[in-house]
Amino acid sequence: MDHVARIQAEWRRERPEIDVTPQGVIGRLHRLADRLGEELRLVYSRYGLSEGEFDVLCAIRRAGEPYERAPGELAVHTMVTTGAMTKRIDRLERAGLVTRRRSTGDQRGRIVALTTPGLALIDQAFADHMRNERRLLDLLTPTDASALETLLMTWLSSMEHPHTPDSD
Amino acid sequence: MDHVARIQAEWRRERPEIDVTPQGVIGRLHRLADRLGEELRLVYSRYGLSEGEFDVLCAIRRAGEPYERAPGELAVHTMVTTGAMTKRIDRLERAGLVTRRRSTGDQRGRIVALTTPGLALIDQAFADHMRNERRLLDLLTPTDASALETLLMTWLSSMEHPHTPDSD
DNA sequence: CTATATTGTCTTCCATGGAAGCTAATGTGC
DNA sequence: GCACATTAGCTTCCATGGAAGACAATATAG
Numbered sequence: 001m002d003h004v005a006r007i008q009a010e011w012r013r014e015r016p017e018i019d020v021t022p023q024g025v026i027g028r029l030h031r032l033a034d035r036l037g038e039e040l041r042l043v044y045s046r047y048g049l050s051e052g053e054f055d056v057l058c059a060i061r062r063a064g065e066p067y068e069r070a071p072g073e074l075a076v077h078t079m080v081t082t083g084a085m086t087k088r089i090d091r092l093e094r095a096g097l098v099t100r101r102r103s104t105g106d107q108r109g110r111i112v113a114l115t116t117p118g119l120a121l122i123d124q125a126f127a128d129h130m131r132n133e134r135r136l137l138d139l140l141t142p143t144d145a146s147a148l149e150t151l152l153m154t155w156l157s158s159m160e161h162p163h164t165p166d167s168d
Numbered sequence: 169m170d171h172v173a174r175i176q177a178e179w180r181r182e183r184p185e186i187d188v189t190p191q192g193v194i195g196r197l198h199r200l201a202d203r204l205g206e207e208l209r210l211v212y213s214r215y216g217l218s219e220g221e222f223d224v225l226c227a228i229r230r231a232g233e234p235y236e237r238a239p240g241e242l243a244v245h246t247m248v249t250t251g252a253m254t255k256r257i258d259r260l261e262r263a264g265l266v267t268r269r270r271s272t273g274d275q276r277g278r279i280v281a282l283t284t285p286g287l288a289l290i291d292q293a294f295a296d297h298m299r300n301e302r303r304l305l306d307l308l309t310p311t312d313a314s315a316l317e318t319l320l321m322t323w324l325s326s327m328e329h330p331h332t333p334d335s336d
Numbered sequence: 337c338t339a340t341a342t343t344g345t346c347t348t349c350c351a352t353g354g355a356a357g358c359t360a361a362t363g364t365g366c
Numbered sequence: 367g368c369a370c371a372t373t374a375g376c377t378t379c380c381a382t383g384g385a386a387g388a389c390a391a392t393a394t395a396g
Contacts, residue, residue, distance in 0.1 A: 029201055
């Protein structure tokens with residue numbers, strides 16, 4: 001009996017008229033996401049990076065040569081506000097991992113670029129990160145992992161493309 | 169092709185030697201947790217509650233009559249530090265949803281208790297919350313939901329009770 | 337019984353991110 | 367071409383939580 005099951009049992013005692021079975025899935029999904037997140041952050045911290053900083057370096061690295069992106073693009077890719085992105089870039093710039101310069105065309109725009117140490121760092125950190133994710137995923141059998149991926153994709157896509165076009 | 173698949177494709181182009189299949193599961197799990205969390209917070213906010221405050225009220229409510237718990241217990245149940253719990257209780261007390269008094273036995277201890285409005289609020293909010301979770305879960309077929317729950321339990325328990333006692 | 341350790345809560349300081357507004361640069365309608 | 371809207375990035379202020387230590391009460395060793 002895990003933590004979520006204990007919570008469900010308490011609710012069933014206190015509010016027997018309420019159906020708490022959805023918690024079995026949603027509660028465990030959140031708990032698992034938290035636990036996985038903890039494990040992933042261990043690797044980020046090995047490189048002196050927070051999760052947010054790691055995400056930004058990855059987004060720039062994935063862009064390919066010459067490893068540059070606008071702050072606004074980075075904000076969209078990493079799903080934070082532009083204000084939060086400004087601060088992340090500030091920290092990365094202070095750490096010497098990226099540089100910031102004006103865009104040549106549009107003078108409002110900036111261009112954030114990986115430095116040589118920044119590129120080396122994220123290349124090593126990402127390889128380590130993927131080994132870590134592989135280790136965590138290998139706690140499941142390949143069959144289970146594949147089934148889980150399919151279920152997550154199904155649920156995600158049904159949330160993104162609602163079949164019921166009433167509320168939106 | 170979803171967001172995660174796009175990210176994987178970019179990594180395969182940039183770092184073809186790295187196996188990024190684990191992201192298919194772990195990335196989507198985190199994204200789904202975030203999306204579900206957004207939906208859940210919509211209900212909390214209907215009652216003027218943050219997620220943390222909702223969690224605290226639930227933990228006290230689940231304790232059963234007389235709906236009281238020590239701050240330290242609440243911190244353990246909701247998985248935050250006692251410092252964070254102090255602040256959550258401050259806010260709930262200011263909102264008139266809980267009261268704080270000294271424990272009669274151990275004078276170090278405090279007892280946090282639901283007020284009548286606090287009890288009414290969390291009882292209604294929790295019922296609404298469960299309807300919301302049900303709505304989200306019903307985006308999956310019952311078979312898929314059940315399969316997902318099993319997979320999440322399996323993975324979670326393998327993380328909590330590591331079969332491999334060699335520590336890296 | 338007293339000195340020390342432990343415990344429970346709170347306080348302080350810091351890190352991070354969101355919301356909203358600011359500024360400079362660019363786009364648009366007339 | 368000029369007034370106005372929009373855009374990109376940044377700044378300010380606030381909300382939240384962690385880490386570490388303060389403080390008071392309790393437990394424990396001798």
